[in-house]
Amino acid sequence: xxxxxSETGPSAEGGDIASTDMSAVPxxxxxxxxxxxxxxxxxxxxxxxxxxxDRHLRLAAEFDNYRKRSSRERAELADRAQASFxxxxxxxxxxLDRLVASDASTPLPALREGLSAVDRKLWKELxxxxxxRIDPVGEPFxxxxxxxxxxxxxxxxxxxxxxxxxxxxGYRFKGTLVRPARVQVYSNPGQH
Numbered sequence: 001x002x003x004x005x006s007e008t009g010p011s012a013e014g015g016d017i018a019s020t021d022m023s024a025v026p027x028x029x030x031x032x033x034x035x036x037x038x039x040x041x042x043x044x045x046x047x048x049x050x051x052x053x054d055r056h057l058r059l060a061a062e063f064d065n066y067r068k069r070s071s072r073e074r075a076e077l078a079d080r081a082q083a084s085f086x087x088x089x090x091x092x093x094x095x096l097d098r099l100v101a102s103d104a105s106t107p108l109p110a111l112r113e114g115l116s117a118v119d120r121k122l123w124k125e126l127x128x129x130x131x132x133r134i135d136p137v138g139e140p141f142x143x144x145x146x147x148x149x150x151x152x153x154x155x156x157x158x159x160x161x162x163x164x165x166x167x168x169x170g171y172r173f174k175g176t177l178v179r180p181a182r183v184q185v186y187s188n189p190g191q192h
Contacts, residue, residue, distance in 0.1 A: 134170035
């Protein structure tokens with residue numbers, strides 16, 4: 001059995017593979033095809049590449065300007081919305097100023113009635129803006145909405161983990177909790 005020829009050793013025909021002249025093999029590349037291929041096509045490719053790079057840079061700059069403009073417009077929109085809300089509250093502040101500036105001889109029931117009207121007006125504006133009050137007396141304690149500040153024994157033992165009193169109401173704004181309600185919770189005597 002014949003041993004295989006080494007990679008750099010003599011080939012089966014007796015020639016050295018490493019010293020084989022590959023240029024002796026006919027090639028489809030001729031002197032006539034090389035300059036035409038290199039001279040015309042490379043210049044066109046380089047031109048196309050430069051054009052694409054320029055287009056890319058312009059698009060990147062355009063997108064950056066769009067991002068900045070959008071951010072500025074969002075901020076302006078938020079400012080206009082806040083200004084609109086403040087304008088609605090100014091009426092309530094004017095009413096409060098009139099109450100404070102009222103004559104000292106104004107009867108107490110009239111002042112209370114005026115203050116009650118201002119309170120209703122303020123709550124109407126807040127509710128229209130999306131504010132809702134959380135006053136959970138009698139409801140099951142929910143730690144995502146309530147903050148338990150104290151516990152008290154349930155009077156009949158059945159209202160365990162139910163809110164017995166609200167010390168400070170909580171508030172939500174358009175479904176997002178702004179402040180939890182601070183409450184007292186019924187619990188059985190062994191737990192508090």
